[in-house]
Amino acid sequence: MCGIVAYVGDQQAAPILIKGLKRLEYRGYDSAGIAILDKQKNIKAYKKAGKVAALEALISNSDTEGNIGIGHTRWATHGEPNDVNAHPHFGQNKTLALVHNGIIENYAAIKAQLQAKGHHFESQTDTEVLTHLIEEIYENGQVSFDEAVRLALNQVHGAYAIVVISKKDPEMIVAARKGSPLVVGIGTNEFLLASDASPIIE
Numbered sequence: 001m002c003g004i005v006a007y008v009g010d011q012q013a014a015p016i017l018i019k020g021l022k023r024l025e026y027r028g029y030d031s032a033g034i035a036i037l038d039k040q041k042n043i044k045a046y047k048k049a050g051k052v053a054a055l056e057a058l059i060s061n062s063d064t065e066g067n068i069g070i071g072h073t074r075w076a077t078h079g080e081p082n083d084v085n086a087h088p089h090f091g092q093n094k095t096l097a098l099v100h101n102g103i104i105e106n107y108a109a110i111k112a113q114l115q116a117k118g119h120h121f122e123s124q125t126d127t128e129v130l131t132h133l134i135e136e137i138y139e140n141g142q143v144s145f146d147e148a149v150r151l152a153l154n155q156v157h158g159a160y161a162i163v164v165i166s167k168k169d170p171e172m173i174v175a176a177r178k179g180s181p182l183v184v185g186i187g188t189n190e191f192l193l194a195s196d197a198s199p200i201i202e
């Protein structure tokens with residue numbers, strides 16, 4: 001079990017993500033990370049093996065400005081626990097960033113197809129393959145962000161909860177789940193997503 005937390009709204013995302021990840025620590029994990037989409041439409045990702053406190057130390061002197069972001073505590077299934085395999089993961093052109101809880105069973109076949117098209121992968125994870133697949137469909141398929149996620153998930157076997165952000169849709173979070181938990185919190189001009197209600201409750 002790992003943890004997912006995501007935020008879009010009027011507040012700064014990073015402190016909310018870190019607080020939420022700490023509340024999800026009880027679920028067990030080996031690494032942690034966040035990605036923030038800023039007003040200039042850049043996605044900045046920070047990832048660290050070890051505790052959320054180590055991630056917090058990493059970002060303490062970094063630019064985490066932004067009102068939309070995704071966070072993750074990882075329990076490795078594909079690829080050893082290290083900084084590179086930690087989530088969030090990017091697509092080939094770094095248009096999308098994604099966090100994932102679960103397993104993509106047919107990731108190897110999808111990875112081989114994408115490699116044949118010239119995709120390069122930084123990590124050993126099944127998750128990075130799904131991120132590349134969504135981005136590939138989004139950029140080449142003339143479809144909306146949420147439709148690209150839907151089409152990619154049609155090709156996937158396994159259990160997942162995912163949350164995705166995109167440079168091209170800077171006020172939107174797309175989430176999906178199958179066999180893994182994900183709850184939605186709705187506030188005033190803000191939305192949260194998390195693996196359970198603990199990051200959402202005051």
Ligand code: GLU
Nearest residue numbers: 002074075077078101102
């Ligand atoms: N299968 C993914 C990985 O190994 C996600 C694991 C998790 O649920 O934390 O990175």
